[in-house]
Amino acid sequence: MTGSVGAPAERREGREKVGGTARYAAEFHDPGRAQAWPVSARVARGRVTGVDTADALAVPGVLAVLSHENAPRLAEPDDPTLAVLQNPRVPHRGWFVALVVAETLEAARAGAAAVRVTYDAEAHDVVLTASHPGVYVPEEASGGQPAVREQGDPDGAFGSSAARVDVAYRVPPLHNHPMEPHTSTARWEDGRLLVHTSSQGTGAVRVVLAKLFDLPEERIVVTAEHVGGGFGSKGTPRPDVVLAAMAARETGRPVTVALPRRCLPAVAGHRAPTLHRLRLGADEDGRLTALVHEVTTHTSRIKEYVEHAAVPARVMYAAPHRRTVHRVAALDVPSPSWMRAPGQAPGMYALESAMDELAGELGMDPIELRVRNEPDVEPDSGKPFSSRHLIDCLREGSRRFGWDGRDPRPGTRRDGPLLLGTGVAAATYPVMVSPSTAAARALRDGTFLVRTNATDIGTGARTVLAQVGADALGVPLERVRIEVGSTELPSAPLAGDSSGTASWGWAVHDACDRLARRLAEHTGPLPEEGLDARADTKGVADAESDFARHAFGAHFAEVAVDTVTGEVRVGRLLGVYAAGRILNARTARSQFVGGMTMGLGMALTEGSTMDAAFGDFTESDLASYHVPVHADIAEIEAHWLDEEDSRLNPMGSKGIGEIGIVGTPAAIGNAVHHATGVRLRELPLTPDRVL
Ligand code: MOS
Structure with missing residues (x-):
């Protein structure tokens, strides 16, 4: 190892992008175009x-x-x-x-x-309600997840629980709008x-x-x-x-x-609206006895896509009696599809808001409630976690944010017309990885060329893959060139599911590792065409794991709610992640902060409205669909724990592209409740809802 991995290496294509020479798909001016x-x-x-x-x-x-x-x-x-x-x-x-x-x-x-x-x-029929007559339970939810899972007697256990929360949340349709x-x-x-x-x-x-x-x-x-x-679209x-x-x-x-x-x-797809019903039952000590998360969503007439929003409830907390259900209605609406942290983002908004409500019922600190419900194994599958560290994220976040000494009583901190509050929520995202191929070549001039059909959607994939290759080769980063972005290159899976770097990186690592060994055996000058090695992780990267593999995180938010205008401002946003080894501190931070920013949008400004009469989304551009702008972001910080996990891939990395959006909306919603004492259960928290 030469220590390239982990360093905050600058994006290789940054200069091209800033200088305007990086060409996008519309910028190929072939003659006669x-x-x-x-x-x-x-x-x-x-x-x-x-x-x-x-x-x-x-x-x-x-x-x-x-x-x-x-x-x-x-x-x-x-x-x-x-x-x-x-x-x-x-x-x-x-x-x-x-x-x-x-x-x-x-x-x-x-x-x-x-x-x-x-x-x-x-x-036409475009309006989703939980009681829509067309609602059915599909074969499976998106991502191939089972639509229904049940263990024990959740209804009975909920009915006899000492503390109970039975609440409904709504997340509106959301659009990716790259x-x-x-x-x-x-x-x-x-x-x-x-x-x-x-x-x-x-x-x-x-x-x-x-x-x-x-x-x-x-x-x-x-x-x-x-x-x-792309954000999935x-x-x-x-x-x-x-x-x-x-x-x-x-x-x-x-x-x-x-x-x-x-x-x-x-x-181009959208995140389908999700109607959530959460039932959490706990004993006096805050230990969950029952966890029921039921989700109703829509799909189009031509394609079934079922936002898998009850899936994170299968991962997060120990509860002996549990049920997770997805239902869907096929309406005359555009086809929904993948959007950043599909399933997890809306699902964790609902689950983590309900956990906050339960903490309130119990008079317990919301971090302590999560600590008490930390599972020994993945609750739904019974598999051990390859690594988890959620509690460490909560504790580290608590320390950095200054959570200790927080007055839990809602509606008590005031600054003129502003009500102030803080909130916390957990985050999770599954570790995904797909087989990939890559080729590496040693050239006579001492440089190396690494080729794989990865796609850089703005994440810095070229840079990170070069870092992985350089370390596997044992050479300085500058000596490794990288080619991505064409089907002429060794085949590789998509940039999605927070799996790109793990999938491509595994193949790049293996190809470079093989090349290094070949070079070590080689004597004399290299042949004219250089020396080649290839790798294919089929059968390895897609092997079934005996472990439940997920990234975890903790989000903290501080908000000010204007009692005159109803505006919510987020003064501080903090995320702490346990996501395996971080391969590039600079691009990783950017991914986390980007996810958190998108989560802030989901909490406060983003949402598409289905016009019942017209049968379409009302918001069709960035003037009406409000994504956060710089003025919406005050202090935003992303940190991570040094997490070692040998059960992932040769780099020891988990995905980082999506988890930032996952816990942020609930953290902000919980902070708004802490500020105002009012629990709003429908996103986004726009002034008309807040007032
Ligand atoms: Mo992501 S929604 O898997 O691009």
Whole structure:
């Protein structure tokens, strides 16, 4: 080891990004490149009865108008949201019904406005309630999690508990809204399809395109050199890439499809709304006897996605009698999908708020309540934890935050018109890892080239992988070059599930380790082409573990609630994490702080409103969907424990990309309760709700 891992190494692509030379998917100006603009359905349910393209085709510069009437027929995709322009059915408002291709973006946009689409509209049903007649228990929740788990007699145990909390929470639909919209540039060349796309994983994009366009994968190249965020919404291919490939084939030109921001809420996924009912029963000492978490959510008519929000309740606390249930209703809404910490973020908001309410019932410190319910093994599976350290995070956070001596009585700290309060919540996120491949080459000039199809979605993946490679090779970081972001490279899984670094890093580690050993055996000068080693972690990274593997954390928040305006300001936000070995102190901090910032948005400002009459989300851009801005963030700190865990991967790392969002909303909500004495159970905590 040369000590690269753990160091706060600077992002390798930072200069390119700041200087504007890093190219994103819309910035490949191939000669003759055309632009496209989609046409979105204006009914929430029904059929297209006609597409009049005459006016659009008359707009100067318009090259083609594609609709289900003339678009190329594609093979049926596994993901129904990608079957664009294939039939006249409209499953939700905002579904694409046409695409205008033109010489310029302006002409494409003008053309799209001139397309006349007529519909047969049908009555729609878009409002989720826990008692919606369409609610059913699915086979499984997202992530392949069982929809229902039950142990013991939770109803009986709850009924006879000394202390009880029976509460309902609601988390609204949330949208990922990455800074760079979903964008693809495609061109066809000698029967090959070449695509630049904004995706969390180009390998999956290539698989989908091969199927849809009936091409062997070898004839498709997909690259994603730089990606302006995804937060889960680019974890699966989106309509932009299908439309770009189709339009390029139809026009014989390279075509860029950069989805307009206002199209995204309907076609790029969202975190489905979750209605939670939590029942916690405890004895006088605060030991949980019963834990029941039931979640109701929605999905679309065309795709079942069930936000797995009751899953963290299977991991967190010891309770002999327990039940976790997911229910779903298929409505005429856009298809929900992955969003940062899927399941965990809304689930832990509800669970950690309910734990705070239980602490209040018991007159017990909320940290002490969690200490008393620390399980010996993972409650649901009975597996031992590979490492946990939640209590250490709570204690370290308590020390740093100055929790001791806190007056637990709500509504007692006042500063003029402001009510002040503090809150705490736990966080967890599962350790995920997938098989990956990587190649490493030693060159004659003493440098090394490491190649793997990782995707850097803004996390600093290049930098961290170079650090892992340098240490495995036993050479300084500067001597390791890295290539990521193309299907031409050794195959690798997506940047998602907080699993990218662990998955790619494992393969990079193994390839570099193998190369180091080969070099040690080698005598004399290297051959002209250098020396190569490859690694494939299939069968290793995907091996079933005998251990429950999760990252844990503790979030602390201090808020000021304005009794005149109803505004909640977060003065301090602190996170302490136990996430295995931290591979780069700088990029890791950035990930944690980014997650916490997104959690602050979830707590205070973010939310999409389903308009019952219109059948669509009301918020469609960043002027109406409020993500936190710098002025919303005061003091925000992320710390971590040095956690050693040999049961993860050769680096000893856990995922860090998502856990920051997990406990933050509950910590803020609990602080608002502490400040005001009022328990608000519906996010976001906007002034209209607070007053
Ligand atoms: Mo994350 S929602 O797995 O990109």
